Amino acid sequence: MIYKDTMSKMKKELKNDPLMPMRHSCEHVLHQAMVELYPGLKRAMGPATAEGFYHDFDYDGKISEEDFSKIEERMTEIIRRDLPFIKEEISVNEAKKLFSDNEYKLDWINDIKDRGEKLTIYWTGKPHEKGSNVDLCAGPHVSSTGKIGPFKLLSIAGAYWHGNEKNKMLTRIYGTCFEKKEDLDKYLKQLEEAKKRDHRKLGQELDLFSFADEVGPGLVLWSPKGAIIREELEKLAKETEKKLGYQRVATPHIAKHTLFEISGHLPYYKDDMYSPMMIEGEEYYLKGMNCPHHHMIYKSKKRSYKELPLRYAEYGMVYRFEQSGALFGLMRVRSICQNDAHIYCTEEQAEEEFLKVLELHDFYYKLFGLTRDDYYIVMGLPDPKKKDKYHGDKALWDKAEKLMRGAISKSGMHSVDDIGGAAFYGPKIDINIRSVTGREFGASTNQLDLYMPGRFNLTYTDKDGSEKLCVAIHRAPLGSHERFIGFLIEHFAGAFPVWLSPVQVKIIPISENELSYARKIEANLDEAGLRAEVDDRSETMQAKIRDAQLQKVPYMFIIGKKESEAGTISIRLRTGENIPDVKEDEAIGRVLKMYKERSLDL
RNA sequence: GCCAGAGUGGCUCAAAGGCAGAGCAAUCCCUUCGUAAGGGAUAGGUUGUGGGUUCAAUUCCCACCUCUGGCUCCA
Numbered sequence: 001m002i003y004k005d006t007m008s009k010m011k012k013e014l015k016n017d018p019l020m021p022m023r024h025s026c027e028h029v030l031h032q033a034m035v036e037l038y039p040g041l042k043r044a045m046g047p048a049t050a051e052g053f054y055h056d057f058d059y060d061g062k063i064s065e066e067d068f069s070k071i072e073e074r075m076t077e078i079i080r081r082d083l084p085f086i087k088e089e090i091s092v093n094e095a096k097k098l099f100s101d102n103e104y105k106l107d108w109i110n111d112i113k114d115r116g117e118k119l120t121i122y123w124t125g126k127p128h129e130k131g132s133n134v135d136l137c138a139g140p141h142v143s144s145t146g147k148i149g150p151f152k153l154l155s156i157a158g159a160y161w162h163g164n165e166k167n168k169m170l171t172r173i174y175g176t177c178f179e180k181k182e183d184l185d186k187y188l189k190q191l192e193e194a195k196k197r198d199h200r201k202l203g204q205e206l207d208l209f210s211f212a213d214e215v216g217p218g219l220v221l222w223s224p225k226g227a228i229i230r231e232e233l234e235k236l237a238k239e240t241e242k243k244l245g246y247q248r249v250a251t252p253h254i255a256k257h258t259l260f261e262i263s264g265h266l267p268y269y270k271d272d273m274y275s276p277m278m279i280e281g282e283e284y285y286l287k288g289m290n291c292p293h294h295h296m297i298y299k300s301k302k303r304s305y306k307e308l309p310l311r312y313a314e315y316g317m318v319y320r321f322e323q324s325g326a327l328f329g330l331m332r333v334r335s336i337c338q339n340d341a342h343i344y345c346t347e348e349q350a351e352e353e354f355l356k357v358l359e360l361h362d363f364y365y366k367l368f369g370l371t372r373d374d375y376y377i378v379m380g381l382p383d384p385k386k387k388d389k390y391h392g393d394k395a396l397w398d399k400a401e402k403l404m405r406g407a408i409s410k411s412g413m414h415s416v417d418d419i420g421g422a423a424f425y426g427p428k429i430d431i432n433i434r435s436v437t438g439r440e441f442g443a444s445t446n447q448l449d450l451y452m453p454g455r456f457n458l459t460y461t462d463k464d465g466s467e468k469l470c471v472a473i474h475r476a477p478l479g480s481h482e483r484f485i486g487f488l489i490e491h492f493a494g495a496f497p498v499w500l501s502p503v504q505v506k507i508i509p510i511s512e513n514e515l516s517y518a519r520k521i522e523a524n525l526d527e528a529g530l531r532a533e534v535d536d537r538s539e540t541m542q543a544k545i546r547d548a549q550l551q552k553v554p555y556m557f558i559i560g561k562k563e564s565e566a567g568t569i570s571i572r573l574r575t576g577e578n579i580p581d582v583k584e585d586e587a588i589g590r591v592l593k594m595y596k597e598r599s600l601d602l
Numbered sequence: 603g604c605c606a607g608a609g610u611g612g613c614u615c616a617a618a619g620g621c622a623g624a625g626c627a628a629u630c631c632c633u634u635c636g637u638a639a640g641g642g643a644u645a646g647g648u649u650g651u652g653g654g655u656u657c658a659a660u661u662c663c664c665a666c667c668u669c670u671g672g673c674u675c676c677a
Contacts, residue, residue, distance in 0.1 A: 062606085063606085064606065064607070065606085065607075065671095066607095154671095155606095155671055155672075156605090156606060156607085156671075156672080157605075157606070157671060157672030157673065158604065158605025158606060158671095158672060158673055159605080159672070159673045159674090160604080160605090160673055160674060163673075163674070164674080165603080165604070165673075165674040165675080166674095169604055169605045169673070169674095170605085170673090171605070171606080172605090172672070172673080174671090174672085200669095200670095204613080205613085211668090211669090213650080213651095213667070213668060217667090217668070217669090263677095265677065268677075269677055272675085272676080272677075288677065289677060291677090318677095320676080320677085322675080322676070323603055323604095323674080323675060323676085324603070324668095325603060325604070325605095325672090325673085325674085325675090326603090326674085326675060326676070327669090328670095332676075423677050424677065425677080428677085442676085445677085447677095474677095508637090509634095510634075510635065510636060510637095511634040511635060512634060513634075514634095538632090538633075538634080539634095539635095539639085539640085540633090540634085540635050540639080540640060541634095541635060541636060541637070542635080542636090542637070542638065542639065542640090543638080543639050543640080544637095544638095545637055545638055545639095546637095546638035546639055547638085547639085548638090549637095549638055550638080556637085558636075558637065560635090560636055561636090562636085570636080570637080572637060576637085576638090578637065
């Protein structure tokens with residue numbers, strides 16, 4: 001989930017990436033090999049990326065990952081030929097002649113011409129000689145193919161020409177290369193490690209959630225252990241929001257079409273909503289957002305300036321009919337439970353309220369051990385080329401943007417702009433989190449909305465008795481349960497801090513003789529409000545430890561003859577550390593302390 | 603939605619145009635153990651669904667469903 005602007009930012013950084021010329025050169029070797037191996041294949045384009053490189057091809061036959069070894073063999077051969085990379089500057093006409101049989105290159109040439117940039121080409125091998133490869137390219141490259149380090153093709157994918165779904169779908173091949181074999185191996189190992197943290201894999205192993213064909217794609221089923229994590233997050237949100245002056249509301253999952261006509265969502269997002277159901281001659285929709293419902297609560301009576309800011313919070317279920325191909329584990333689903341709230345305030349209060357929302361993000365993220373390096377703000381702005389995508393007059397958009405930027409700058413966070421990333425009713429900010437797997441995703445969407453209050457006529461009576469429109473702030477710092485827990489699973493590799501751990505203590509009696517002592521400890525842990533389980537299976541202690549370890553239970557209370565006689569506990573942390581002979585109340589006290597403090601330590 | 607790949611007990615994976623197999627998990631029995639797997643037995647499957655080809659299909663063909671890697675999209 002990398003935003004366009006992040007991409008362009010990455011491209012800028014790529015210029016300083018010492019691996020870039022080599023990777024770019026490796027990409028040229030890839031398309032040279034492809035041209036040699038697949039007659040009739042046309043090269044479209046491909047760059048070096050932060051992770052390696054890719055190239056898009058137009059080919060009528062089939063290319064699959066099974067072909068990789070063959071392609072890699074040919075690439076190795078081209079590298080062994082040690083062909084020089086030779087740069088040449090050419091005119092538009094020359095270029096068009098050279099690439100006359102390739103509409104993608106011609107398209108590209110016109111683009112470059114329109115931008116008024118110089119055309120350069122790179123030859124691999126002697127210019128114009130048979131067997132030499134030439135491509136439209138700004139460089140830079142290494143001096144010859146022999147300078148290319150160990151490489152590997154990674155995956156194959158479809159990609160639209162120019163990223164436009166109306167264009168033909170091309171075949172994209174991803175690969176990477178490094179200076180040294182060890183670096184490549186390390187990278188490949190990292191990919192493997194990342195797979196182990198994949199929330200879909202861990203979600204199954206830790207029994208947190210599942211999907212069922214009979215229920216439908218993208219509709220999450222939370223198991224008891226996953227539900228505990230949801231409840232802990234909700235507890236956190238409720239506690240925190242209460243302190244910050246939020247009030248809780250509750251709203252239904254559906255509404256009449258009328259509501260979404262007022263909001264303006266229907267004309268814009270009908271395709272992204274589940275089809276309506278017809279009840280008593282009226283169309284009802286599953287809500288794709290909570291705002292309109294909250295707005296109606298605001299509207300349920302006359303409001304005074306004295307009431308503002310009014311903050312309505314709800315962990316609300318919404319349903320979005322995401323494209324089937326977009327679904328992805330918990331990260332992209334069709335049933336979403338949002339950490340939603342809407343703040344209704346005066347325009348004068350707006351910036352400060354928005355700043356408080358940003359500070360709330362900071363507070364939450366710190367709890368999960370995330371620093372400001374792990375997240376950044378993406379400011380979604382309108383794309384001037386797609387005016388029909390947006391509602392409302394420009395003055396309001398500009399004012400909203402100005403207020404949000406003011407709050408961001410006061411917060412000390414930094415933001416990147418995403419042209420075209422605005423909501424249809426106003427600019428928005430997304431907070432992107434970077435998981436330890438390197439994957440980034442939008443965790444929280446926030447908006448300072450000057451538009452909807454007008455559509456819903458959300459007014460208040462001001463000091464002077466006049467009716468004024470309020471400002472609505474949409475915020476969701478913990479995002480949705482689905483996406484946020486998906487992120488947390490990967491962030492912690494399933495080893496949640498005590499407060500989020502579905503089972504906090506596994507009590508492991510060494511033999512049956514300790515069972516009654518184990519039960520007593522369990523009851524005391526339960527009494528203290530902790531989540532504990534006795535492993536009473538007829539298994540060896542080693543097997544029980546192993547299972548608790550694999551379930552990433554933070555504390556194992558191991559009790560044998562010695563402990564049961566002394567009334568103590570031998571604590572084993574999931575880190576492998578052992579703490580012998582701890583008094584029972586001390587052991588319980590330790591877990592309780594970490595739980596209450598929402599500590600990251602054990 | 604688009605391109606490509608995949609779908610075999612709860613999980614991880616094998617085999618194969620002619621009786622579908624293993625490990626883990628489950629159940630029962632034995633074992634009662636000192637910091638990451640004690641032993642044995644039993645049960646568990648219309649090989650994602652529906653069509654077709656064939657004497658015979660889980661295997662080959664077609665359609666659909668779901669998942670995976672990407673692309674487009676993401677209020």
